[in-house]
Amino acid sequence: MERQVIDARGTFCPGPLMELIxxxxxxxxxxxxxxxxxxxxxxxxxxxxxxxxxxxxVSTTSESGVWHVVVRKAESRTRP
Amino acid sequence: MSSSNVSILVVSGTTERLQMAxxxxxxxxxxxxxxxxxxxxxALQFFLKSNAAxxxxxxxxxxxxxxxxxPPFKQLLQQAAxxxxxxxxPCSMAIDVLGAxxxxxxxxxxxxxxxxxxxxxxxxxxxxxx
Numbered sequence: 457m458e459r460q461v462i463d464a465r466g467t468f469c470p471g472p473l474m475e476l477i478x479x480x481x482x483x484x485x486x487x488x489x490x491x492x493x494x495x496x497x498x499x500x501x502x503x504x505x506x507x508x509x510x511x512x513x514v515s516t517t518s519e520s521g522v523w524h525v526v527v528r529k530a531e532s533r534t535r536p
Numbered sequence: 537m538s539s540s541n542v543s544i545l546v547v548s549g550t551t552e553r554l555q556m557a558x559x560x561x562x563x564x565x566x567x568x569x570x571x572x573x574x575x576x577x578x579a580l581q582f583f584l585k586s587n588a589a590x591x592x593x594x595x596x597x598x599x600x601x602x603x604x605x606x607p608p609f610k611q612l613l614q615q616a617a618x619x620x621x622x623x624x625x626p627c628s629m630a631i632d633v634l635g636a637x638x639x640x641x642x643x644x645x646x647x648x649x650x651x652x653x654x655x656x657x658x659x660x661x662x663x664x665x666x
Contacts, residue, residue, distance in 0.1 A: 466605050468606045468607070469559070470562060470563050470612070471606070473566075474562060477566045477619050505563075508567050508568065
């Protein structure tokens with residue numbers, strides 16, 4: 457299992473989500489991806505997308521104005 | 537088409553509407569919806585490879601957005617196509633009016649599409665216009 461960090465700080469919606477999705481597409485089942493975002497909307501949208509497509513939200517935390525959303529790739533019901 | 541299918545008709549050449557259309561297309565496409573987009577009227581010119589012009593803001597928000605790190609609308613539409621299998625079509629009528637050839641358009645675009653086929657494929661799904 458690998459863990460990748462995507463630094464999407466300073467990017468507005470849906471930039472962080474799209475960067476995550478590109479990484480998820482390339483990741484293996486079980487890999488974890490941590491997204492850093494300063495966009496509060498993305499911090500809410502990313503877990504919503506994860507639930508919809510069937511991956512797992514490992515954690516969502518906020519520290520000094522930066523959201524850390526950790527996602528684990530699962531067998532997805534939908535693309536990608 | 538079923539309700540999980542989203543058809544987006546883009547006719548505006550303004551920053552705000554192109555951005556919102558691209559945001560909807562990209563998020564819907566990567567969330568499991570089958571997405572088709574038809575680019576026509578004032579929108580299509582920005583998908584000519586030779587056109588470096590930017591769309592014009594229609595209000596204060598568009599002007600403000602220009603100074604922020606917002607994902608470019610063309611990048612979002614390309615991601616919709618590449619990550620979510622969205623079909624981004626130029627309108628065949630608009631191509632004819634512009635006097636353009638399909639190979640002069642951005643390479644991530646699907647083949648030209650007529651309005652009759654677009655409406656037929658939209659039946660039963662969501663149809664949004666920008």
